[in-house]
Amino acid sequence: MTTVFWPLDVTDDGFMYGWIQEHTVCVAGILHADTLADAEAILAKALGSERLRALMTLCEIPVILGHCAFRSLAPYATPEIKGSIISWTRPFHFYYYYRHTGNSRRFYAVREEGASLISRGNRTMPTEAYLVHDFTRHRPRSSRLEDVVNQLNSARLAEYAVRHCQTTCPRPPDGKARGMNFVSNTLKSASRSWDLFGHRFLPTRSVSMLKEFSFTARQVENRVHVLHFLSNRKFVHQGGDINSACQEYIEYHNTLWVILNDIIIGVAFRFFLYQNRAIINQLVIDGLEGILAHRMEGMLLWLDSWPAGLKLNTELSRFYSQGFIGLITQWATFLRSCLCFLPVLNLTIETASLMGMTMATSLFLDLLGLLTGHFYACYLIASTIYRHILILLGSLWNLFRGKRYNVLRNRTDPWDYETDQLLLGTILFTLAAYLFPTIWVYYVVFALVRLSLIALYATGETLLAFMNHFPLFALMLRIKDPQRLPGDIYLLARPTSDRCSVTLMSYPLPLSVIFAQYTQLWRQLLQYYHPFRLGRWILQGRVLATFTHASVYIPSQ
Template sequence: NDVIIGVAFGSFLCENKQFFAQWLHYGLQTYLIDGMREALLWLNSWPAGLKLNTELSQFYCHSLVGLVSVWGWLLEHAAPCFPALVWFIGVGGCCGMTMIVSLLSDSLSVLMAHLYVCYYLSATVFSHQLGLAGSLWNLFRGKRYNVLRHRIDSWDYDMDQLLLGTILFTLLAFLLPTVLTYYALFATARLCVIIVHAMFDTITALLNHFPLFALLLRLKDPLRLPGESSCFAFAAPYSMLAYSRAGGVFIQRSKTGPLLLSSQPAPFSSIFRHYAHLARRLITHYHPLRMLRQLASGRLLSPISREAIRYSMVPTEDVLKR
């Protein structure tokens, strides 16, 4: 079914490659190049009445606008190759719909490389300024970080050290709003890209782990899909009815009759149980609070590793115990 869906969708992409190539070129040029350039120029001209540091804002604006313009020039020259790119993604449908989704995710990362570079630069500067602010906070409290014991200890600073800390705090207070403004722009853009990656990862996980054979077998012949393993002890030999269950098979024994074997089909919840583990991994990685915490601390946002959502043939620990 993965291959059938992939071939159908890949054929649709190949037949409409010119339309998708034009739409891709228009979207990239309008929103990711011209839109980001206009946003940077707007931030450089007192955005919403906020007075930023003029020299630092101009440095940010000219540097990042130059980077975006260079990437736009490269995309403009690569635009004739977009139909071939769409055709190549469509041909990948012969390997399944998951291949198309993976190629789309990789193409998204490549086409938006300029946003990642701008986000990486702004996040690095913002993270270093947060670290400097934490050090100055410890300085004014009479504390310092002990690198040997990994803790904060009390410390007596000299007057020159306090004066230097005050000067650095003044510089930080005047520069941080400008850095934060540009960081917020590219962090928002990166967050939108991560949301698209999360959609692709969810689709890939659903396609890779959909239990089609087990589901059809459960509907067609439930007795061929036994339930989970559990054991019950036999009753006394002279009881009227004793039963045992192992691997979804019931063994019934009466006082006078023969042994009776009956199969207990697996419930539908057990068939889709692995979806709960995949959903837990995806929700843990793409949890909004976790992502906002990373944004507030200046840490880099990244999509989930594909190894984390790949189906593993190794049994889990509870299966091994059973």
């Protein structure tokens, strides 16, 4: 038995050409020639063209398969094969497929694991004989399946190459390609200008250090990479792997759409800021002292007054309270003196919004880090004291038990201490144990404040990744033309008057694959900001830092 893939739009008599491997034949098209020698001459001339040479790196060399004739022009009519040059094993089982053009950006693909679903319709249809040859059900995939899929995708390009050799009509210029090349040249010039500016005026080491602390610097770096990505893409598909070409096409336009929508939203946000500048400035002035200073000062005074019957060390609590209140007061005074620069800040944010909403969000996150710098300083002080008191308690507890930590062997060994050492260690352990609750209470307060800021940073990073890489163009294609985003292939059986016709169809790409990058991002964020991990870090007194993942914002190329 021989499996024959036949194009649905081919209903003419003539010499068939295409590919054959084992018992699978893929017909690419029909040659209208008087004799077999004429057909071979036309195909030999076409094999010298640039288009077919590009296809031969992906598929095998097409050959003349034989002569066919149609007795009926009805849909899904079966051709009569005669005078075949190669040996065909009877009976023939025909599978119909669509020869997608390169301009349509449609193609077949096999991407998902698992068995392909087959629409059988009426169970009484004689489809079992066809299902025997359904190689799409074989898992794991073999090179045979990939070769056949490449041949199906290359059939229309092979026909164009053969037709081009038979006619001398010049091909009209592609206006869309000219427009896209103009965009590419413009982006290339902008990219070169930025590279010249960056290498001359921005030291590499300073930029690398700045990216570790600034969301804005990482966003600027992301836009630079996007600029390189957009300027280094070609848009005219001359042959080869149409799957890769369509993926580059979708990736390019998706990136372009995301940037344009980001700029549109940023411009709208800029007009919102401009029209409500007075109200926003008043809210900022009231919130700086109210949220960043007075509320935390009230919390510290409340802790210093034995809240809810909590017995803290009076002298140590007074030291903590007055020290932190003094630091917060000095920071509030500094912020109050900086209010004269509020118009400049408004202009900066409005200008950044013209570059996109992502730039405004990055600038907001950087401003949040600057405005809450006193919270971070208080948290560092409290966490340092807490971490050292934990180390002290652990060492004194080992001394109290008659043990000592062996640094060389990384273990705790028994040890004999002198009487005066045990007495001094017991006194210090008692003092540290009684001071520990006060130190722990103040540490927990600033650790919770830091944890809240970390949650805001994590939300901002997620929003930036969402706005930078949302698959807007891919979703539009999936709704408008799912065959441009194929996920897998299956066989669709349709009943006819005397038999059953089977057509090769494509499943649309699943949403889980389209949003796979967000799944990966959420895994990274969840792994870093996991509640158990953050809770363990808080108990150990380790400093909670933000997740500096600049690579997440760079699009895959």
